Amino acid sequence: MEEFFPCSRSVRQGDHLSPILFCLAEEVLSRGLTKLAEDELVDLLSAPLGITPPSHVIFADDIMAFMRDTKRSLKNLMKFMEEYGLNSGQRVNKSKSLVFLGKYAHRRRFVIGKILGVKQGSLPFTYLGAIADRVRCKESSWKGSLLSQADQEFFWTGDPLKIGMPLVAWRHCCKPKEEGGLGLRNLFEANRALLIKRCWEMLRARFLKDDFQPIKSYKRSSVWLGLKKVWTMFLNSLYWSVSDGRRISFWQDNWLGESLATSVGVSGSIPLHAKEDYDEMSIAYRPLHADLTYDMKYGIRSVQGGGRSSARETIGRVAAGAVAKKILKDFSGTEVFAYVLQVHKVVRPEDSVNHYTLTLDQIESNIVRCPDPKYAEKMIVAIDAVRVRGESIGGVVTCIVKKCTQGLGSPVFDKLEAKLAKACMSLPATNGFEFGSGFAGTFLTRSEHNDEFYVEEQGRVRTRTNRYGGIQGGISNGEIINMRIAFKPTTTISRKQNTVTRDKETELIARGRHDPCVVPRAVPMVEAGVALVLMDQLMAQYAQCHLFLHNPDVQEPLS
Numbered sequence: 001m002e003e004f005f006p007c008s009r010s011v012r013q014g015d016h017l018s019p020i021l022f023c024l025a026e027e028v029l030s031r032g033l034t035k036l037a038e039d040e041l042v043d044l045l046s047a048p049l050g051i052t053p054p055s056h057v058i059f060a061d062d063i064m065a066f067m068r069d070t071k072r073s074l075k076n077l078m079k080f081m082e083e084y085g086l087n088s089g090q091r092v093n094k095s096k097s098l099v100f101l102g103k104y105a106h107r108r109r110f111v112i113g114k115i116l117g118v119k120q121g122s123l124p125f126t127y128l129g130a131i132a133d134r135v136r137c138k139e140s141s142w143k144g145s146l147l148s149q150a151d152q153e154f155f156w157t158g159d160p161l162k163i164g165m166p167l168v169a170w171r172h173c174c175k176p177k178e179e180g181g182l183g184l185r186n187l188f189e190a191n192r193a194l195l196i197k198r199c200w201e202m203l204r205a206r207f208l209k210d211d212f213q214p215i216k217s218y219k220r221s222s223v224w225l226g227l228k229k230v231w232t233m234f235l236n237s238l239y240w241s242v243s244d245g246r247r248i249s250f251w252q253d254n255w256l257g258e259s260l261a262t263s264v265g266v267s268g269s270i271p272l273h274a275k276e277d278y279d280e281m282s283i284a285y286r287p288l289h290a291d292l293t294y295d296m297k298y299g300i301r302s303v304q305g306g307g308r309s310s311a312r313e314t315i316g317r318v319a320a321g322a323v324a325k326k327i328l329k330d331f332s333g334t335e336v337f338a339y340v341l342q343v344h345k346v347v348r349p350e351d352s353v354n355h356y357t358l359t360l361d362q363i364e365s366n367i368v369r370c371p372d373p374k375y376a377e378k379m380i381v382a383i384d385a386v387r388v389r390g391e392s393i394g395g396v397v398t399c400i401v402k403k404c405t406q407g408l409g410s411p412v413f414d415k416l417e418a419k420l421a422k423a424c425m426s427l428p429a430t431n432g433f434e435f436g437s438g439f440a441g442t443f444l445t446r447s448e449h450n451d452e453f454y455v456e457e458q459g460r461v462r463t464r465t466n467r468y469g470g471i472q473g474g475i476s477n478g479e480i481i482n483m484r485i486a487f488k489p490t491t492t493i494s495r496k497q498n499t500v501t502r503d504k505e506t507e508l509i510a511r512g513r514h515d516p517c518v519v520p521r522a523v524p525m526v527e528a529g530v531a532l533v534l535m536d537q538l539m540a541q542y543a544q545c546h547l548f549l550h551n552p553d554v555q556e557p558l559s
């Protein structure tokens with residue numbers, strides 16, 4: 001420093017220049033220690049990720065250095081301090097210096113003390129008593145101003161130097177502050193939440209079998225014991241977000257503790273449709289389809305699959321109809337059968353079918369549900385012929401009711417044939433309904449269109465013919481009920497059609513999978529609709545007329 005500050009005498013304590021020179025010397029010391037750390041000549045203490053540990057702290061003429069106790073670090077530190085002392089005149093006072101160590105063996109402490117040449121201190125220690133008193137006062141004021149009453153009751157004993165024990169259970173500490181707790185995170189609940197999250201990941205990753213039970217090869221996982229504890233809770237907490245409904249199964253999904261299919265013993269599935277197959281139809285109306293009229297009425301329509309105008313909606317009717325058919329069979333012996341009578345121009349003569357001996361096996365013996373194999377082959381050929389051309393065709397379904405209870409139906413507005421017509425004509429694609437002789441009866445005279453009565457051996461009144469289709473005056477007479485339902489060609493075809501959008505004329509070519517003929521698929525729908533009507537009428541007949549018979553001589557009891 002003499003090169004910069006020439007002087008003829010030493011600087012005495014109290015001189016104005018003394019603090020400046022002292023600060024310059026301390027700055028050199030601080031930078032030297034920092035340089036040791038940067039050059040990795042000393043090993044610093046460990047610190048959390050992203051935080052640089054301090055190498056030293058200087059307060060007045062005292063310095064605290066922090067480093068590991070390796071021989072290299074200690075020797076490099078002492079070498080630097082000696083060089084600094086020779087150049088600055090400030091030497092380390094080893095008699096007043098202390099080294100603070102961790103839990104080391106006695107020999108290790110001896111080696112460190114020998115290298116440094118200073119005494120060993122113990123933690124904690126007091127540095128500058130005046131400052132310590134000020135800190136204690138600050139802690140006391142901090143307790144009163146910053147801690148709430150709940151915090152003081154939980155963790156503060158009143159003595160800054162004394163560590164107190166919590167006064168309440170940990171579960172109370174985790175309660176919200178509004179409930180008298182500290183709002184701390186409950187680690188048990190947090191762990192359970194993370195386990196449930198892992199269960200969800202397993203479910204989505206298909207690590208489970210179809211019955212939602214874990215695959216055996218994963219049961220030995222180190223976390224499986226924890227997963228087993230929360231597995232039941234996880235399954236009971238699952239729910240579906242319906243969204244657009246494309247991934248929802250009305251029958252198979254768990255709505256009320258179990259699926260509806262399980263509850264009623266019915267199963268069914270509807271394949272998902274591809275959204276891109278309906279892109280053109282989202283703008284243009286399909287000719288003869290309900291697209292236009294739904295828009296006219298509601299101002300909105302379901303493009304994918306047709307919504308409520310689609311045959312998909314009949315799955316609920318078919319399921320309920322299956323239950324109704326079983327009740328009718330068990331209660332009164334009534335059976336409902338439907339079959340395909342006509343596909344396009346292929347017409348099976350109806351009088352060639354023996355309705356008294358007709359069985360379900362005969363109907364289900366082929367894919368078109370025609371009880372005559374010869375005509376079934378002709379119908380299949382007709383359907384295939386229009387399918388390859390992108391066309392569609394319609395047909396007729398016959399439905400019969402055997403061993404129907406007498407007296408079903410009511411006069412005037414609730415005639416049985418009117419109820420049956422309503423049920424059948426509410427099905428998609430229906431275009432006509434007739435029962436008995438139907439429209440063909442208009443070509444007959446009264447004497448030709450006659451059903452003569454007679455009394456059979458058991459004393460029951462019967463008819464020799466059945467041109468009225470088992471219904472007279474809107475009430476069943478016990479004969480076979482015979483009806484026919486016409487179905488139009490499938491509306492959606494893959495051939496180009498002229499149509500309109502909401503504001504202009506356009507052309508439409510439908511894409512995706514569409515039936516060339518819906519008639520075979522309509523058979524179970526017709527059976528279900530008829531069975532439901534008969535079930536309703538049977539319950540009404542029992543309540544209105546058979547709980548208290550008015551004339552047992554003519555009223556046939558239900559059995």
